[in-house]
Amino acid sequence: MPDLPRRIGFWGASAIMVGIIIGSGIFRTPPEVAKYLSDPWVILAFWGLGGILSLFGALTYAELACMYPQSGGVYVFLREGLGRPVAFVFGWTYMLISKPFAAAGIAVVFGENLNRLLDVHWDTRVTTSLLLIILTTINTFGLGLGAGVAKFLTTTKIAALALIVFLALILNKGSTANFTSSPVERSLLLAIAPVMSAILWTYDGWSDVGAIAGEVKNPQRELPRIYLAGTAAVTLLYLAVNAAYMYLMPLSEMRGTDSVAPIVTGRLIGEVGAAAVVVIILVSTLGSTHGSIITGARVTYAQSRDRLLFSFLSRVHPRFQTPAVALWVQLALSCAALWYAGSFQKLADSFIFTMWIFYGLAAAAIFILRIKRPEAPRPFRCPGYPLIPALFILAAGAMTVLLIIDDVNNPDSKGRMVALWLGVLVLGVPVYYVWKRIFPAAATANGSEP
Structure with missing residues (x-):
């Protein structure tokens, strides 16, 4: 199958990555976090922890991406480190669900705020x-156009969030008294799962630069810079924005809202400001959806190129040199998910649970490959190895266990979500072996043997 051309640079790839991360989460999750935690400083500590975990993952994935600068990201890391069965199950789950x-x-958040x-x-x-x-149509026309749109959208929403922080500092309409404890019913131990789930959803996207690694120019030099700069910049921005939110609004009030940003902006610069922040949310979710579409299709393309999905999914548009078929199949599945689930929370929960299992497994590939392929070129080596990857893997495992416990104890779900998504994951195993039996060439094409 033809490779996708390398025509995206540092700024374009960084814009795609940051554009995915800064989506709906920073506007929706702060009130949810406030419902579970009583101390503003503890809240900031959790946001910092989310950034650190994301940075640990980014450092780990940067080494793997430089070893295998191919489109596919996590899928490629799993294929090379843990074998094709695990990679297939990830790709299957990623394409159909995640x-x-x-x-x-x-995108649902975009629709809600457009109505508002x-x-x-x-x-x-x-x-x-x-x-x-x-x-999807924009991205079919080429990643050059797609990256240009990503740069514009990402720059706009970073500037808007930075403006909220700046206005909070200079207009002096908040109070440091808001940084005092406000009691909540749930204990800190029981709050870890829902709080970290919400925060890690807000940080998610740091791993997606690997999905477009096959289209990044000079990947061995640029990929580590993209991973590190993007993740670090978003972490600092999120800490500043959350501090501004709490400076302008006490936790007790924050818990009764769905979105903090329009309210605090209204207090800073009036009703025009509240309307303006709705536009910011539209731009933010637009940029995140746009980046998500770009990276998602590249994973399906990579798996099809390995003959682990139907070959038509890796067809490249003859004129625009984009994975057009994978893009439009992804569109159909996204619309189906939208009409099936309907609500933001159901859609988000489905993604969080399925992805963190594979984030940890993909990070484990760094240990396996250092043992199996010690002579392989590594233009970038993860600093702090083996501690940083090990801590990330432990965190991913802990998050998975905590989410299972939280869902089982949830009176509304009673474990149904966990049963559903584990069922889909487990089903991927026999599907792989049936596929391999029907298409024997899939067992060894373009990657590690199972």
Whole structure:
């Protein structure tokens, strides 16, 4: 199968990565975090922890991406480190569940805020579907255009969030008294799972630069810079934004809202500011959805190129040199997820649970490959090895266990979500062996043997 051309540089790839990370989460999750934690300083510590874990993952993945600068990211790391069965199960889950539900979940927030801005009651499923169609069309025309859109959208929303922090500092309309404890019912131990789930959803996207590694120019030099600069910049921005939120609004009030940003901006610069922040949310979710579409199709493309999915999914558009078929199949699955689940929370939960299992497994590949292929070129080596990758793997495992416990104890779910998604994951194993039996060439094509 033809390779995708390398025509995206440091700024374009960084914009795609940061654009995915800064999506709906920073506007929706702070009130959710406040419901579980009583101390503003503890809240900031959790946000810092989320950034550190993401940075540990980014450092680990940077080594793997430089070893294998191919489109696919986590899929490629799993294929090379743990073998094709694990990579297949990831790609199967990612194509059918993780990415469609994530892209649709982010886009739903766009539809909700478009209704709020225009004061209408359009069916968000319709507006969200139209958004997904438009962004998929843009990306079909080429990653150069897609990266250009990503740069514009990412720059706009970073500037807007930075403006909130700046105005909070200079207008002096908040209070340091808000940084005092405000009691909550749940203990800190029981709060870890829902709090970290919400925060890690907000940071998610740091791993997606690996999905477009096959299209990055000079990948051995640029990929580590993209991983590190993007993750570090977002961590600092999130800490500053959350501090500004709590300076302008006490936790007791924050817990009663769905979105903090419009309220605090309204207090800073009036109703015009509240309307402006809705536009910011639209831009933010637009950029995140756009980046999610770009990276998601590259994983499906990579798996198809390895003959682990139907070959038509790795067809490259003859003129625009993009994985057009994978893009439009992803669109169909995203729209199906949207109309099936409907709500943001259901879409987001589906993504969080399925992805963190594989994040930990992909990070384990760094240990396996250092043993199996010690002579392989490593243009970038993970600093702090083996401690940093080990801590990330432990955190990923702990998050998975905590999410299972939290879902089982949730009176609304009673473990149904865990049963559903574990069922899909487990089903991927026999599907792989059936596929390998039907298509024997899939066992060894373009990667490690199972």
